[in-house]
Amino acid sequence: MSTRHSQSHSHSHSHSHSPKTPTKMLDRALSSRRTQPHSDFDFPATAAPTAVSSDLESSSLLADESKTKKQHLYLLATNYISRLGLVKSPCLCLSLCLLFVLFMLFSLMLNSRSFVCVSSYDPISRASFFGLDGLDSDFGSLGVPWCRSKHGKTVEWTSKDLIKGLEEFVPVYETRPIKNNMYGMGFDHSFGLWFIARWLKPDIMIESGAFKGHSTWVLRQAMPDRPIISLTPRHPEKYLKKGPAYVDGNCTYFAGKDFVDFGSVDWDRVLKNHGISDFSRVLVFFDDHQNELKRLKQALKAGFHHLVFEDNYDTGTGDHYSLRQICDQFYIRGGGHSCFRDSDEARIRSKRKKFWEKAVDIDELCGPHEAWWGVSGEMRDNFNHNKTAISYGEHFQNSRFVESILDVYWELPPAAGPSLTHQTRYDPARAPTPIVEDGRYGLFQRLGLGRLERSVFNGYTQMVYLRISKPES
Numbered sequence: 001m002s003t004r005h006s007q008s009h010s011h012s013h014s015h016s017h018s019p020k021t022p023t024k025m026l027d028r029a030l031s032s033r034r035t036q037p038h039s040d041f042d043f044p045a046t047a048a049p050t051a052v053s054s055d056l057e058s059s060s061l062l063a064d065e066s067k068t069k070k071q072h073l074y075l076l077a078t079n080y081i082s083r084l085g086l087v088k089s090p091c092l093c094l095s096l097c098l099l100f101v102l103f104m105l106f107s108l109m110l111n112s113r114s115f116v117c118v119s120s121y122d123p124i125s126r127a128s129f130f131g132l133d134g135l136d137s138d139f140g141s142l143g144v145p146w147c148r149s150k151h152g153k154t155v156e157w158t159s160k161d162l163i164k165g166l167e168e169f170v171p172v173y174e175t176r177p178i179k180n181n182m183y184g185m186g187f188d189h190s191f192g193l194w195f196i197a198r199w200l201k202p203d204i205m206i207e208s209g210a211f212k213g214h215s216t217w218v219l220r221q222a223m224p225d226r227p228i229i230s231l232t233p234r235h236p237e238k239y240l241k242k243g244p245a246y247v248d249g250n251c252t253y254f255a256g257k258d259f260v261d262f263g264s265v266d267w268d269r270v271l272k273n274h275g276i277s278d279f280s281r282v283l284v285f286f287d288d289h290q291n292e293l294k295r296l297k298q299a300l301k302a303g304f305h306h307l308v309f310e311d312n313y314d315t316g317t318g319d320h321y322s323l324r325q326i327c328d329q330f331y332i333r334g335g336g337h338s339c340f341r342d343s344d345e346a347r348i349r350s351k352r353k354k355f356w357e358k359a360v361d362i363d364e365l366c367g368p369h370e371a372w373w374g375v376s377g378e379m380r381d382n383f384n385h386n387k388t389a390i391s392y393g394e395h396f397q398n399s400r401f402v403e404s405i406l407d408v409y410w411e412l413p414p415a416a417g418p419s420l421t422h423q424t425r426y427d428p429a430r431a432p433t434p435i436v437e438d439g440r441y442g443l444f445q446r447l448g449l450g451r452l453e454r455s456v457f458n459g460y461t462q463m464v465y466l467r468i469s470k471p472e473s
């Protein structure tokens, strides 16, 4: 075990105020606010993902000033002409005003992309945006499975908080040391992790799977003064030889020859060494591509409550069994599938596959004996190295176990709709409504999102925040 405190090789930024400034940490993540259950069956009260668009109109940030500004200009100009008294004839004055209105309308059409924001050189997003073949970017149209929690609780933060967070985070993200983080987190998940860590204000943050250190850097931006423990087979400093990487000065690395898997760490001892005894003030972040059921059981056994899983893969995709996959059950809207080729779902999926790289059709979804759960009936683990075929009964029991320990399940929505980000990978039909919805070009620009390269929006895989506790007997 190494407790080396390496020097930071990168930028470090202090952002000490939070989207709100919660005084008490982790409990505040919860509220008894309920959103509408999505269950198609009559099951006990459950929590659905936070509705992210409900509060949009009331935010001052959201008022689309680009339009009101133009209106002001017009009024100013007409007032100015009449005040100058340059035009004596009312007819002439009216014609001039009319001409001016026409001119403003024309320039509005030319300049405002908020009506239709479609890339002129990206045929895929273009076609999908315009709804060719009925393939518009209709979020959630194929259902968005989610995990039911014990008491129907959900998170405390709202869409307004997320928007404020985005506004703060974009300039932070622009200073990231690893500009091209291929195989690591892109913008959406970096924002999600930063937002969650900043909101919860943990005493210590644990990450499993650091790669070059981008996620360590994100955690550091969220909590400048709190220690981090990073478990990752290859030390991020190794990457420094080849290019940008981030090594944190207040991080204990279990890496290289000192690497220990999360499930084998004596967490009581390690956290005691850090002066931590309250496990409810710890945030654990997993980006290690391990079976999430396995990680969940390990985290529960150790006594952790707050978990974030970076890659919450949809059914039929990914290299490990995920929460989203586990909770994909018939009693959840969008959950449970049929391998019947002549079904509506099969038809829709095969169309969508042509437009979205990560969309899967029924052939990919279904394995031997029409097994659709997990990935073709398999529970995958460790970057696809382990593939265990499981029965539907086992899969169902896994979801019941998850439900028995779950206090909160919250999937991060995509930062913005595909007509704005031009992402071409995840299928909106299986994703929650984005924070900045399609068509809100003014807001997208005002938040600074338009300054980011398109590629950073291509890595969305439904990052999830969980709060867990031991099953109630």
Ligand SMILES: C[S@@+](CC[C@H](N)C(=O)[O-])C[C@H]1O[C@@H](n2cnc3c(N)ncnc32)[C@H](O)[C@@H]1O
Residues within 6 Å of the ligand: 181, 183, 184, 185, 208, 209, 210, 211, 212, 213, 214, 215, 231, 232, 233, 234, 261, 262, 287, 288, 289, 290
């Ligand atoms: C997708 S990368 C992590 C990306 C990183 N979080 C980021 O945002 O840039 C997955 C990492 O998990 C590491 N890994 C593999 N097995 C692991 C394990 N058992 N425990 C922790 N990390 C593991 C890999 O070496 C790799 O660095």
